[in-house]
Amino acid sequence: MFEEFKWLPEQASTVAPEVDMLMLFIVVVTVVITAVVAALTLGFAIAFRRKSESYIPAPWFGNIPLEISWTLIPVGICLVMFSWGVKVYSNIVIPPADAMEIYAVGRQWMWKIQHPEGQREINALHVPIGRPVKVTLTSEDVIHCFSIPAFRIKQDVVPGRYSSLWFQATKAGTYQLFCSEYCGTEHSRMIGKVIVMEEADYQKWLSEGAESGQALQGRKLYTKLQCVTCHTGNAEAKAPNLEGIYRKHIPISHIDGVKIKDGTKVFADDSYIRESILYPNAKVAAGWESIMPTYQGLVTEEELLQVIAYIKSLNQGQTPPRTEETPTPATIQNKSPNKEVN
Template identity: 55%
Template sequence: MGSFSLFPEQASTFAPEVDHLTYFLLIVAVFFTVVIFGAIFYFAVRYRRRSERELPHVIHGAMALEIVWSVIPFGLTMVMFTWGASIFYRESRPPGDALSIYVVGKQWMWKLQHMEGQREINELHIPLGRAVKLTMTSEDVIHSFFVPAFRTKQDVVPGRYSTTWFKPTKAGKYHLFCAEYCGTNHSRMIGWIYVMEPQDYQAWLSGGVSTGTLAENGQKLFEDLACGNCHKPDGSGRCPSLAGLFGNTVHLTGGGTVKADEAYIRESILQPQAKIVAGYGPIMPTFQGLVTEEGVLQLVEYVKSLGPKPAVAPAANTPPGNR
C-alpha cells in the first residue's frame, strides 16, 4: 500500500519554496480559525443572557485591542505578500543561459520543439540540473501548462506568447496536464516530462530524428515565402532589414518605439499593419492563416539568429576621410 502524501513530489528548485509558503498559509489559517471559533464559543457561553431583567454592560471602546487586531493581521498579510511576490518575481525571470524550448497548445495535445529541431507531442525530454525556459502559445483556445512536481502552472493564450521556466532537481518521469478547461477532451490533454541525466539527454538529442534546427527551418520558410525580396540584409529593400533586429529598439511611424522581442516579431508576421517602422510604408501583407504557429516560431528563431547588417563597401576611389 502506497504512502499518502499531501503534496506532489518536489522535483524543481521552486517546489520547496512554494510548499513552504503553502505550509505557512495553512498554519496561519488553521491557527486563526481555531482562535476565532474558540473565542466565539467562549463568549457565547460566558456572556449569555442569564435573566430577562439583566442589562448588558456597554463597552465604549478599547483602543489597545483595536490596534492589536489591526496591526497583527496587517503584518501577517505583508509577510504573505512579500514572500509570494518574491517567488513570483523569480519565477518570471528566466536566467540567460536557460535551455529554450517552444510549446504550442492545441485541442487536445501539447506540441514541443527543441532548438536543435527535435519535435515532441505530449512529451518533453530535458536535462537534469539545467534551467529550462518555455515560450508558449495556443492555436485555438486558452490552455494551461501544469507540472505539479515542478509547482509550475502557466496559462497558454492564443495570439500571444507566455513564458515560464523551471530547473529540475531530480531525474524521473513527471505528469504534464492542461489545467484550463479547453473542450470535450480536456481531460485527455496530458503528457509526460522526462528529466534525464545530462549525458543521457545529449544521447537522446543526438539520436532523435531532426529535419534541421528551428532557425534553419525558419530560413527555409523565409525563402519559400519570398520574404527576402523585400527584407534585404543591407536595408536596400522596400521593407526594413531584419539583420540585427532582435533585442533592439525599433522606431515607429508616429514617433513611438518598441523593443524587437518574440512578441513583436510574431505580431509583425501576422498583423504587419499594427506597428509600421518609421521610413517605410504599410505594404507588407498579413500571413495570418498562411503560416502555422509552428512556422511562426521557426521564423522568429531565424530572425533571432541573424547577425548585424553587412557593412557597405566604400567606393574604390573614395578618399579615406569621406568613408
C-alpha cells in the first residue's frame, strides 16, 4: 500500500516494514486523539460561547470515573506503544549470529569502509541483498552517526570505542548514507551511498581490485609492529597466546594496575582487543606481567581494525614465526571464527 505513495521513504531492509507498521499505528492513534481534542475544543468553544455577560456557569470540580479513565486509557495506549517499540527495537539492535562483518571508520568528513575480503571504499558501501550485514563502527575524531534512512537504522560513531549496527537489505538499489550527528563544518557533505547488489554482482565486485584480505593486512602489521615478538604462541612467550581467544572469556588479574579477585573474566570481543592494544594496563590477563607498551599513536583506527581482524582469524598453531618477513596468503582463511554467543 505504500509503494505508490512517493511521500514515504524507500523501504529497503527487513526491519523497515516493521518500523513503518509501528509508525502507522502511532500515527493512527495520535491522529485520532488529536482530532478528538481539537473537536472537543472547537465544539465546547462554540456550544459554550458567552451568550450573556451576566451568566455565571455552575462549577464543576471533578469527576472521579472520568479522571480515572483519562489516566488509565493513556497508560494502556503508552504500554502498547512501549512494548511494540521494544519488540521492533530488539530486531533493530540484535544482529543475527551469522551476519557478515564490515568495518567503517568515520572522520571529518568522510566514511572509510573496509570489507574483510580486503575491498576498501570511501563514502560508499557495497552490500549483497538478502544477507545480514553487521557494521562495526568507530571514529578517528569527533562523534558521527551512521544513518541509512531506507533501512530505518542509525548508530552513533563514537571515538575511542566500537559500536555496531546491522541490517539485511531486501531491495537492490542505491540509498543514502548520512552522517546524522553534527560533526563540524562539512557535516552535511559527509554523505555516502549504500549500494545493494545481487549476490553474484557483489561477489564480482569483491573480486575486483581487492589488494589483499583485511586479516592479511593485519597479519603484516602483527609482525611489523612486533606483536609477534612476545605473543609468540609457544612456551617461551612473554605474553599470552592469542590463538583462538576471540570471543572467549579470558581470566584477568589486574584492572589499571589494581589486583582484583581471582576468577574474574573478561569477554574478548573487538572492544577488549582494541583496549588491550591501546591501554595494555587496563585489563591484564591472569598469570602475565604487565610489560606491554602502549600502541597509542602508533596505529590508526583502520590498522587497529586490521589487527583485530587478524587476531579473530588466528586459529590454533597459526601464529607466524618471529623471523617471518613475508606472510604466506594461503594460510589465511577468512571464515568467521567459531562463535560463542554470550
